[in-house]
Amino acid sequence: MSLISVKNLTRVFDVSKPWLNRVIERRAKAFLTAVSDVDFEVEERSTYALVGESGSGKSTIGRMLVGLLTPSSGKVEINGVNLATETDADKVDVIRSDIQMIFQDPFASLNPRWRVRDIIVEPVVARGGDATGLAEKLLVQVGLSALDAGKFPHEFSGGQRQRICIARALSSEPKLIVCDEPTSALDVSVQAQVLNLMSDLKDNFGLTYVLISHDLTVVRHMADRIGVLYLGRLVEEASPEDLFTDTKHPYTKMLLEAAPRMDGFGREADLPEGEIPDPIDPPKGCAFNPRCPIATNICRQERPMMRQLGDIRVACHLAD
Ligand SMILES: Nc1ncnc2c1ncn2[C@@H]1O[C@H](COP(=O)(O)OP(=O)(O)OP(=O)(O)O)[C@@H](O)[C@H]1O
Numbered sequence: 124m125s126l127i128s129v130k131n132l133t134r135v136f137d138v139s140k141p142w143l144n145r146v147i148e149r150r151a152k153a154f155l156t157a158v159s160d161v162d163f164e165v166e167e168r169s170t171y172a173l174v175g176e177s178g179s180g181k182s183t184i185g186r187m188l189v190g191l192l193t194p195s196s197g198k199v200e201i202n203g204v205n206l207a208t209e210t211d212a213d214k215v216d217v218i219r220s221d222i223q224m225i226f227q228d229p230f231a232s233l234n235p236r237w238r239v240r241d242i243i244v245e246p247v248v249a250r251g252g253d254a255t256g257l258a259e260k261l262l263v264q265v266g267l268s269a270l271d272a273g274k275f276p277h278e279f280s281g282g283q284r285q286r287i288c289i290a291r292a293l294s295s296e297p298k299l300i301v302c303d304e305p306t307s308a309l310d311v312s313v314q315a316q317v318l319n320l321m322s323d324l325k326d327n328f329g330l331t332y333v334l335i336s337h338d339l340t341v342v343r344h345m346a347d348r349i350g351v352l353y354l355g356r357l358v359e360e361a362s363p364e365d366l367f368t369d370t371k372h373p374y375t376k377m378l379l380e381a382a383p384r385m386d387g388f389g390r391e392a393d394l395p396e397g398e399i400p401d402p403i404d405p406p407k408g409c410a411f412n413p414r415c416p417i418a419t420n421i422c423r424q425e426r427p428m429m430r431q432l433g434d435i436r437v438a439c440h441l442a443d
């Protein structure tokens with residue numbers, strides 16, 4: 124059985140102006156669909172990557188996976204339990220302790236007034252567990268020193284702070300870690316170190332990762348499956364090998380062409396063409412059609428359903 128099962132996951136935000144403004148300006152309420160009808164499964168002990176441009180709904184999905192946000196419709200099941208509707212408090216407790224999240228900004232997610240030891244063991248202490256010596260052990264496992272336990276977060280570099288965040292996420296012995304852009308605030312050289320550390324820990328601890336990134340090259344070597352999001356919809360899902368060599372969706376092709384950000388002279392290469400449409404008023408049919416080089420009439424009228432082509436899933440009318 125899959126560890127995570129996501130079905131028809133949808134999240135709508137009410138982005139209306141305050142009531143008085145709406146009355147004066149005679150405006151209707153406005154809704155933004157951040158995530159629309161997303162389906163995917165994540166096998167235990169695998170890494171599933173979610174990629175897409177800014178605003179494509181990656182973080183919103185991540186927050187729904189860990190139960191920080193409730194779906195507007197559809198569902199997330201972790202080990203068969205739907206956190207949003209499960210009424211058995213013990214079951215919810217067990218699942219919650221199996222899930223941790225790591226965020227992009229390693230400084231904002233560490234309490235500056237706490238010593239590193241207390242930060243790391245907090246998830247364990249909060250559940251009344253024994254944490255003697257745990258922080259020191261985990262610090263060594265993430266490549267820091269046991270002596271660092273007595274220091275404060277400001278005494279560390281960005282990469283070291285992200286290691287502390289990882290140690291903290293590991294302390295409650297989770298099964299699943301959702302990582303939202305875990306390395307995008309770090310230098311390129313440090314990025315690789317943190318990603319390597321995450322790979323090693325995955326094997327040692329038997330972890331399952333959901334890895335969120337805007338950068339396909341970051342997830343290429345770590346992911347077992349990659350899901351590509353566009354405007355809140357999953358448009359393609361494949362193994363990294365298939366995605367990079369047998370790309371089906373025109374949007375994924377565009378992302379891949381833009382991937383090596385620097386050209387031979389160290390200048391920034393062209394970014395993906397066209398603008399991301401307004402998510403409050405998305406284009407009819409396929410949301411990508413205004414930017415798509417091969418769009419035809421059907422693309423402007425009908426939303427493409429997810430289709431299975433061999434081992435690849437793709438939502439495009441024209442993919443062969
Ligand atoms: N609490 C909220 N209220 C209203 N709109 C929101 C809220 N959270 C997210 N959104 C909107 O939902 C869409 C998806 O946002 P999300 O943060 O999931 O994107 P993302 O893919 O993580 O982007 P980024 O790469 O910039 O982090 C965006 O259009 C965003 O403005």
Ligand SMILES: [Mg+2]
Binds near residue numbers: 182
């Ligand atoms: Mg985000």
